[in-house]
Amino acid sequence: MTIEEPRSVSRTERVLAYLLLVFVAAAIISFFAIIIGSSNGMTPESFDTPLWRVIAFVPWVGLPAAFIIVFVLIFIGSRGRAAANEKAVRSENGS
Secondary structure, three states: OOOOOOOOOHHHHHHHHHHHHHHHHHHHHHHHHHHHHHHHHOOOOOHHHHHHHHHHHHHHHHHHHHHHHHHHHHHHHHHHHHHHHHHEEEEEEHO
């Protein structure tokens, strides 16, 4: 039995993972900002300023983007593992 070497993480995977983290964190912070603003007595008219529109829009964009990035990371990771397994089988068979 051969000893498996850990697969190295590519720069693309690392960047996508950080993007995922940023998108989810921004969405959570936006949720909390809206909840805190509402609990402090802000009316719906108070949320009609450009800053609050952006804060309310962040989860609408960030969470679907994070969802897509998760699937991209799964696809890239599985492709990399498949290539590593194929390389290990070739080296094991001596071809």
